[in-house]
Amino acid sequence: MKHNNQIKKFCEDKTDLNEADIDYLIRQSEAVLSSKEFMDKDVFIDVKNIYSDHAIVVFHRKPHTKESLYEKTVVGQSAFLENEPGVLRTLQTGVPSVGLRGQSQEGVAIEQTVFPITRGEKVIATLIVESDFSNSFSSSFSLKPSKGDNSYIFQAPSESSREDEVSLLDYVEDAVLVFDQGGFLLHCNQSAVLLYRTKLGYLDSVQGMHYDNLSLDGTIFSELVEDHFSDSNKTVKYGKHYFQVKCYPNARNQQTVLTIRDISDLKEKDKEIQESVIASREINHRVKNHLQTIISLLRLQGAQVKESGTKVAFEDCINRIFSIAATYELLSSQEHEQIDLKSLIEIVSSNLQRCFAERPDIQLKLELCDQIYLDHNRASSLALVINELLQNAYEHAFSNKKYQKNKKNQCIRLQMTKNDDIIRIQVIDNGSGYNVETVGQEHLGLILVQRFVDSKLSGRLVTTSNHEGTQVKIIFKV
Known part of the structure; x- marks a missing residue:
């Protein structure tokens, strides 16, 4: 058929x-x-x-x-x-x-x-x-043909049942509807009138309509009363709109009050935020992948280098890029833009331990507080700083041959604490130490550390070093 x-x-x-x-x-x-x-x-x-x-x-x-x-x-x-x-x-x-x-x-x-x-x-x-219905309109309605076509224009009077009185409900932004004990609409405010006419498409007066013809959440009046208005606060999707719907009884006069708030704009903003977060995570994921590709290319190139100084320079560069990639790895796996510093430091530290796997005699101990977060720009800078400090300790703190013979428990400790809004990070080793006045001005890694702490973290860098070892403190505000 x-x-x-x-x-x-x-x-x-x-x-x-x-x-x-x-x-x-x-x-x-x-x-x-x-x-x-x-x-x-x-x-x-x-x-x-x-x-x-x-x-x-x-x-x-x-x-x-x-x-x-x-x-x-x-x-x-x-x-x-x-x-x-x-x-x-x-x-x-x-x-x-x-x-x-x-x-x-x-x-x-x-x-x-x-x-x-x-x-x-x-x-x-x-x-x-x-x-x-064109020949049976209520006398309170005017039905006029619109010019140029066969459609009609509906003209209805105000919904107010007391036109000579100012209703306080008309000053309420939410739509408010009051029903009698049988579920029929007694009166409503102007917000309700506009809601049903402009957003829900009701062409006739809602005055006197039954609750069952006006509810937006699928409830009917008899069930609502039987359930004693349980679960009467709901978020309802109705077409392209979202509404917060609340219904509660007024026991004093046996009436039922229904309030409806249009939260479509809030939902749209939430949706935009979620879409922005998803897009940001995707971008961060791609940046991480690109950085990983660069690291792989540098490793391939570095493997062909025979001169030891150049090979070291390649490794330093790779570790610096990895510390930045670690930040984007975390960003791509979470829903917010704040970086968990403990997770970030653990990733950077783990990478350096792999790079210095030939030095199992050096212990790296982490003492890190939980629940410390930074925005991704400062977190990336901090990751670079920590990478430089740990790498410097691995490469130089225990390189003195005389020191190696006399020292068995070679250790690097990385501590992170937070008091109020002040973060304190310390990298401490028990190595042979160095001359802070001269070495810091010649070593590229330490120059980067100083500049990043000053310009990116707006913090202070305090370094002390002697024959007992080296202590570097980084202090900055969240």
């Missing part, structure tokens, strides 16, 4: 329904065709279009006892939230929408009753029963 093929085609192309869902929907359409209910109404089946915030018409049964509201076929056309709020509401919540006003694809004022079509726990479509 033609309508079966249409349903199958539209559902396969524009929905996420599986084959079993589509077969079930086709059976429902066949049941509608054979049913004798709503013989004087236009009956539709709409499904959610996954590529937009709209629904799409996949089935239409015209009335048997009167003329259809539609001159042309609307199968395959979209149902927009601003024109048919009941359709999108029921698809979203799974709750029937009874007697909601709307506007057809041909600009006719209509009244819709919308039922969910469910399979298991899933709302797969809606069944819509439509009737002409």
Whole structure:
């Protein structure tokens, strides 16, 4: 049958329904065709279009006892939230929408009753029963044809039930709706009026509507009361909007208060932040990979170098690049831009231990506090500084032959503490020491340390050295 093929085609192309869902929907359409209910109404089946915030018409049964509201076929056309709020509401919540006003694809004022079509726990479509509403508007409404087309402009009075009084609720930014003990809307503030008209597409007055026709989270009034308003604070995604919905009873006058706050902007900002974090992590991952590639190339080149001084220069360069890559390795594996210094120092230290594997007689001891973080720029600088200090200690602290004969417990200690907002890092060895006044001015690594501590960390560098060993202190503010 033609309508079966249409349903199958539209559902396969524009929905996420599986084959079993589509077969079930086709059976429902066949049941509608054979049913004798709503013989004087236009009956539709709409499904959610996954590529937009709209629904799409996949089935239409015209009335048997009167003329259809539609001159042309609307199968395959979209149902927009601003024109048919009941359709999108029921698809979203799974709750029937009874007697909601709307506007057809041909600009006719209509009244819709919308039922969910469910399979298991899933709302797969809606069944819509439509009737002409253009000749039965309430006298409080004005329906005028718009210029240039067949659509209509709806003009409704203020929703306030007490126009001569100033309601304090109108100064509340959240939408506030107050229902009587039967679940019918007694009054609401102007924020609620604007919410339902401009964002939820309700074309008629919500005054006097039942809670079941206004809820956004799929709850119905009777169940809400039976559950004593448990779980009445929810975040609801409704179309492209997000709402914070709260519902609570007013026992004094047996009324129920519903508040709705539009948090779409907050959610959008959260989404932008998450996307930025993901993009940043991807960039950091790529930078780390590029640095690792450079390290590999330098190692290949260094392996061909025969002159010892040049080979040492290659190794120094490789270790410096690795200390920077360590920062990006951490950044690429976490969700924030702050670097855990303990993890960073452990990576840099582990690399140096591998580089000096031929010196198992030198012990490297780490005494590091937890929960100390730095931004990635300063963390990278600190990683370079620590790399230089440890490498310098490995290469020079225990190189004196006379010292090696007399000293058995050769040790380098790296300590990190934090008091208030001051970080103190110490690299201490029990080597032979050196002349701080002369060596520091000639050694490239120590020159880099001094400059990075001054310019990147805005800290102080204090070095003391004698025949008992060397102590380097780095003190800076978080």
